[in-house]
Amino acid sequence: MRIGSLGIKIGMTQIFDIEKNIAIPITLIKVGPSIVTHIKTKEKDGYDAIQLGFGFILNNESSTYTKTNKPEKGHLQRSNVNSCSYLCEYRVQNSEEYSIGQIIDVGMFETGQFVDVIGKSIGKGFCGTVKRYNFGRGPMSHGSKNHRAPGSIGAGSTPGRVYPGKRMAGRKGGTQTTIKNLQIIKIHSEESVVAVHGAIPGKSGNLVNLVPSYKNYK
Structure with missing residues (x-):
């Protein structure tokens, strides 16, 4: 109190x-x-x-x-x-x-x-995963297509869906702290x-x- x-x-x-x-x-x-x-x-x-x-x-x-x-x-x-x-x-x-x-x-x-x-x-x-969650980036060499991409987000047919709470791109900040x-x-x-x-x-x-x-x- x-x-x-x-x-x-x-x-x-x-x-x-x-x-x-x-x-x-x-x-x-x-x-x-x-x-x-x-x-x-x-x-x-x-x-x-x-x-x-x-x-x-x-x-x-x-x-x-x-x-x-x-x-x-x-x-x-x-x-x-x-x-x-x-x-x-x-x-x-x-x-x-x-x-x-x-x-x-x-x-x-x-x-x-x-x-x-x-x-x-x-x-x-709106921020990507590198800025929002400090994810590592992919190779920066010529030919790489995975510089700042999030990568795989889940398994295939099992479970066949993305689990809730998966860390992905989205809004950052603007919350009570x-x-x-x-x-x-x-x-x-x-x-x-x-x-x-x-x-x-x-x-x-x-x-x-x-x-x-x-x-x-x-």
């Missing part, structure tokens, strides 16, 4: 550790702020959880954002939100500790903490930016989900 926050990947850079004389690759993530839009309780829903909204616009703010439909607007009215870009649910130990309309910002994280980052990996499009145990190197509270050690899924501008890692509790 780990409450996290949604954010946007800004990009990668590096910082230098003068004492160890090394360069540390980091990824900058703009985290939150998020607003509590819904609370689930064990008595009513069977479990305790809160729903956070990211990219929200309050009712007292003017906006031309038209993506939110009428059912979503009715759902967000209780939290004084006019529209919201993304919603995400997190399990909690006790939902009574939170209230509708409460703001969750970057202050929930701390330097040195380990987090898991969930995001959508970069799509590579989780990178675990990334340490927070620095936090810029004024800009709501978190710097984590290493790379995270997706390209710059992608939506990511940061949740505390189980490594913090070992």
